[in-house]
Amino acid sequence: MRTTVRLQREPFEPAAEAAKLSAGRTDVGALVTFTGICRADENGAAITALHLEHYPGMAEAEITRHVEEACTRWPLLGATVIHRYGRLLPGENIVLVVTASSHRQAAFAAAEFLMDYLKTRAPFWKLVEKAGGPSWVEAKAVDDAAAERWSKPAPLR
Amino acid sequence: MRTTVRLQREPFEPAAEAAKLSAGRTDVGALVTFTGICRADENGAAITALHLEHYPGMAEAEITRHVEEACTRWPLLGATVIHRYGRLLPGENIVLVVTASSHRQAAFAAAEFLMDYLKTRAPFWKLVEKAGGPSWVEAKAVDDAAAERWSKPAPLR
Amino acid sequence: MTVKVLYFAWVRERLGKAQEEIELPPGIDTIGQLMSWLADRGEQYAYAFERPQVIRAAIDRNHVRADARIEGAREIAFFPPMTGG
C-alpha cells in the first residue's frame, strides 16, 4: 500500500501524484483522480478568492485515519490525499484524491468515500472574499447526506 | 460543453486530456479522471499482452451517444472518453474517462456511468496472450450488474 | 435482399472470416432466425453459433435482441458479450 496524506499551501500536480501510485507496477488496473477546483462563484455570487482555514494538529491525523479506513473497506493498492490551505484564487486546485486498485469499483467507491469525508468531517473551513465582504461558507445538507451513506457497512460492489 | 470521443492505437496522456476540460475556465469545481490500465494478470494467470478488438463503425457512435446521455443526466461542463485498441502491454493505459462539473457528485456519477457502459455495452473485445496460448476475456456478471443500476432514472444526488 | 454481415472476436475466429455479403432467403425475418440459418451453413458456422443465446447482435450499428426484425438492414454484426473498458 502506498498512502500519502499532505496538507500544504503550495499548489500540487495531480498527474504527478497519480503517476506515483501506478509507476513501476502492473497490478493497478484502475486509477481514479478527483481534483477539487476553486470556482469563481459561490451560490451565484462572484468570488475573488477563497481562504481555507484548518486545524493543523487534527486535520492530518483525521485524514490519515480515513485513508486507513478506506484501505480496510476496499482492496486498494494506493491512496493519496492532498489538501491545500491558505488563500486560493478561482481556477486553482484545492484538493486531490487519488485511489488505485485492481478493479474500478473499489477505486471509485474509495475516492467518493474520501471526498464525502473531506467535505463534511475534515477540520477545514472556507471563507469567501466577495464584493459584499468576506463570508464563511455554510455546510450543505446534501454533503452530509452523501457522507451518511458510508455509515452503513460497505457492500463490495 | 466540451466533449471528446476518440478511439486510437496510440497512447494517451491523462493529465493533458483532463487539463483540456478545465483550462481557462472557473466554473469547473470537480474533475474526475478514470484511467484503466492493463494489468499483468487475468484471474490470477500471468499475461504477456492484451489485444483489444473493436467494431470500428459502431464503437465511436455508441460511445458518443452515451457521452451525450451522460450530459443529459448530469449537469456536466465537459466529458472525454478515449479508448485504445490493438496490442497493449501490462502497465499501459487502455481507457480514459474524464468528467467535469461544478459539483463532485455529478462528475463522479457520470464517470462511473460511462465506465460501466464501456465495460458492458461498447463493442470492444479483449484477447489475452498468456503461457497456455491466447484466450478471449469473458464478460463478468458483476459488470452487468454495475451497468444495470443506470437503467433506472438517475437520482441527482 | 443482400446484407453485409460482420463477425467479431471469437465468432470471427471460429468462422475464419471477418465479414461477408449474404443473400437472405425468404422466411428469415429476425436476428434469431438468421443465427439458426447461419448455423446450418457448415461446420464452422455450427461451431460459431452453437450457443446462440450468448451471441450479441447489432443492426446498422445498434444493439438489438434476437427477436429484432432484420427487414431493411444494411449491416448486421454478430459478436460475443463485450469486454471493453
Add this chain to the structure above:
Amino acid sequence: MTVKVLYFAWVRERLGKAQEEIELPPGIDTIGQLMSWLADRGEQYAYAFERPQVIRAAIDRNHVRADARIEGAREIAFFPPMTGG
C-alpha cells in the same frame, strides 16, 4: 484542571482569539456544559456560543458530541460545521 482551548473559523472571529488556557471550574463535566459556561464569560463569548447546537467540538483532536465528558482532556476545540474538500 487547566485545558488548552482552540477556536476556528467564525467561532475564532467572534471571540477575537484563536486559543487560550482555561482553568475549568468544578461542575463543568461535559462539552455542552463547557459551552454554556463559556457563553457566560462576556459579550464576545455569548455571541460566539449563541447557537451551541451548531457548534462542533473536538477533544484531543477527535470529534466529540456535546455530551462527551471532558475529564482528562488536554486540548479542546470549538468550530463551525466543516466545509473542506
